Amino acid sequence: DPKIIQKPKYLVAVTGSEKILICEQYLGHNAMYWYRQSAKKPLEFMFSYSYQKLMDNQTASSRFQPQSSKKNHLDLQITALKPDDSATYFCASSQDRQAEQFFGPGTRLTVL
């Protein structure tokens, strides 16, 4: 059974719309993260959460908002979508600091 679930696997959106990317982990981890991977940039850190609290945010735009409704959930809301937001978004989790981060399968977002 997959331990980190990301939904949907593929997502197509129009410019200016809003989407929510879902992430659930069943590893019992306390820390969760979002990373982004595009053709233009390597894997890029976006957010980290620990015990449902934001620890680090390296996303310049406020259009990206993580949402943690439960300990094992960390969704990513993206508003006012732009074509440059097209990328694969990976959710990850770890037990604690400096522990191995486990990545989900990703959500591939295409903004037209």
Added chain:
Amino acid sequence: QQKVQQSPESLIVPEGGMASLNCTFSDRNSQYFWWYRQHSGEGPKALMSIFSNGDKKEGRFTAHLNKASLHVSLHIKDSQPSDSALYFCADMSNYNVLYFGSGTKLTVEP
């Protein structure tokens, strides 16, 4: 300024050969490094970590760290076609953030 520089961009080795991947990091305070592997269509998966100077061996994989020269490398012995993937080195900050290099695409030819 990119935190981690990775080379080569792509690498082709014959089956059974040795693959060597390199990274140079810019922060002298960096202490913890990871190697990740990503097969096509999947998320990255950790191969191994290293935080002490010297070599660390896990099976066919050996990581080497030299903090004085700001260099970390990965060597894959007896490469297999299943090793064909994208490989990333990553510098882990004190806040558990992974700063990834740009990746090396490894192709192992049968």
